[in-house]
Amino acid sequence: MDQRRAEPDSGTDGSPVTLYGEFTATGNRKVRCAVSLTERDLIVQRLTSAPVGRSKAVLSLRDCVGCRAYRPHDNEDRAAHLSAYFYPLKRRRMSSGASRQRVEQCFRLAALQDPRANLDEAEKWARAVRERCGRNRLLADGMLTSQFSRPCRMMLLVNPQSGQGQALTLYNNHIQRMLNEAGVPHTLVITGELKAQCSPDRSICIFCVCQVVNGLLERPDWEEAIRTPLGILPGGSGNALAASIHHYSGASPVFSEELLLSCGFLLCKGLVSRMDLVSIHLSSSPRLFSFLSLAWGFVADVDIESEKYRHAGAARFTVGTLVRLASLRIYKGKLSYLPASKAHSSEGGLRNNMTLHCNNQTSSPSPAPLLCCQSGDSPCQNTLHNSCHSNNSLKVRRTESTPSRSATKAVPGPPDSLLVPLDQPLPSDWVVVQEEDFVLVLAMYQSHLAEDLMAAPEATLDDGVIHLFYVRAGISRSALLRLFLAMEKGAHVATNCQHLVHTKVKALRLEPHSPNGIITVDGEVVEYGPLQAEVHRGLGRFITG
Template sequence: DELSMNKLSRPCRMMLLVNPQSGKGQALTLYNNHIQRMLSEAGIQHTLVITERQNHARELVREADLSQWDALVIMSGDGLLFEVINGLLERPDWEEAIQIPLGILPGGSGNALAASIHHYSGAPQVSSEELLVSCGFLMCKGLVSPMDLVCIHLSSCPRVFSFLSLAWGFVADVDIESEKYRHVGSARFTVCTLVRLASLRVYKGKLAYLPATDLPKHEEGLRNKKTLHCNNQPPTSVPGRPSTVSPRVNTFHNSCHSNNSLKVRKVESTPSRSTNISLTGPSDSLLPPLDQLLPSDWVVVQEEDFVLVLAMYQSHLGEDMMAAPGSTLDEGVIHLFYVRAGISRAALLKMFLAMEKGTHLANNCQHLVHAKVRAFRLEPYTPKGIITVDGEVVEYGPVQAEVHRGLARIITG
């Protein structure tokens, strides 16, 4: 299958986006020490773009002349790739734009996709600079594979596309609270997990999902190729305005989450040409509007008290957290996990420790549930809380998601 796996051409013109603030603030040093020479020796011409602020990369790829580039590679954490993917899908030519090979070099504190790709390559789990160097070699090999993206609907934001995870409850809290421990790098998650265990909370809400049945691959492909407008959004046409205005709406609303004790990166809002939601990107065929009832083939989870809900579409949640060991790059499946309330602190700690090796599912924990799904909806009842998408805070409230198989392409080595 020519599209499912191919190779970067040589010479290769690569745009390498580096976030100098990511991780411990050492991404540029890491680039100079490890990556520059490696890429040059592999014959990869690359242009370094140093991001200056949040959303810089997103705006840049939204406007860029993509015919100038053979690959867009980011050296940062998962947050910067999130911007690049959403920037590409906000373009009027999104269908072609999202085909450009993407790449990720772990330079942040949350390097889950890099760790996942490294795992898919069959290499043993490593972290920090070892992971970076190993991912650098994979990058030089330049094999490109399709990667699933998940479209996420929030109640008052445009759709966003996610490549990694959606979290509510324990995992989301840890992800955001650990921001203040950034200086310790990826260890921030471990530190914060222990802190959170001491003050375990229960979150109330309703969870429902559409189970994954085995669909032939070509059928999935057809579904993703449809270019109808998203069917779940409020009317977007304004008289006299073309409906293809490129969206300028910032999609992160930090103001919506109300736990004042948490420090959340301030999100800058770009001037909005239109307050309408995005008309670009593939349509979602499985999701009714967020405020309407779900079809009868969806499963409604009976429990309403959770410690966490976690949707994963890659294997790793962090460099040393294999939260979804069964997940692959492009199977078109969301691995939905939830932990029911009533789990003991000891059992939860055991679960997180086992995640390092991905053995938590084999532990027979009665409170941990795993389902393979194509779509899900979560309606939090607990009035305050955090939802993260790919590790970044999004609007707190009802949320639903659908997987788009193999929508993006990523360098896997």
């Protein structure tokens, strides 16, 4: 660090400079920089003219994932080094959108003869940057948001066969470096290795949703276990949940590796929000919990039948849509639902309890014990998936319950206060869509059905409603295609298609009458037949950045 000082700069918002220093660039000692730290920004002002480039950079601390101080391997060099890592949004070429791009700022501190003193100065800067980053994380739209405690050891579950088989490569190329830069200790678990590594640990957060949610909710201590923060890294074909989380961050749409960078950045920020979960009862199978969608008809058919095009990545759904449009099917059945505006207040008790639980987490946000999720009779089989809207993503061991209120109280997980047994008549305040011919029925609880399909544009992570869509028979192939094309930007609701119905509900019942068909929950085939579902507002915890 140079002894001669330049005039400290001020923040872009006029905030005062709290730390100032003059350093040389790590890669070129001829380049001197004046560095100013405010509550919101790191400002780098070049003091020398060479090499040619921008003379000033203002980097928002909201885009910073970490900062570290270190000594070089050369013991004869007394200098210390300071590196700060940013992922700001930058405009993409030939596009109006923006995506996260990595920016690293590295400085060399060698003002003092004592190497330890130089390292102490670098560590003072690193601590100050990290502390201000933490304060900027918690300040979201003027409100405090819960954050899991640091350091929190994360467990990343990677299925190397998901999507196009690139999940492990994507981790190695992007996520590993990101987490290291953020100072987040983590354990990488290839799904086939999970059985040997799934011992409970209070310091572990899980970054896989598909199986884990059901595993957490079948524990006797489910109320504590479901507080475990979950996250998502896209590595499959659809990546619907990842696209939803990215959408909620307010950023413009991104795809493929740009979506991965966005989700990785959000994980590093570590902000925890409540997430709705939906309990689903099948006629002869136990209850299961869903986090994304329930589909019958056209959407379910495309999802499952497009499996043969998995090598095409996200384009498999486009191909599957065109194939199914060529031979459009009609499905007979009965649909009933409880409108959100008529929902009973009986759900309020559970909601209030969960709200208090989460408020406590704001002050002491330690994750719940890790549960190694089970599938079938043996624990921790290799069916866990890091891309949760994919056909093999929801092979869960389900809780042993029935749709009755009395039965659900006897098993782990929250009771379903709005549902009656499937073989009993529905309450009078339910709306019944008389037996009709449907093209599709789709229940969404998050915004996206795939990376490029915003099926429920009004959805939020914990709005406490199911966004129910159905399309009546009689729609032409061209009109249905236009609906799905409009869905890419969430504009299908505004098309005023006379065959499309959208309503917000708290619970629903579906009774297919066609002898054959496909029903999917979170992209996975479930038992075909009558089912019903109820939303549980804010039951889960999700890392949203």
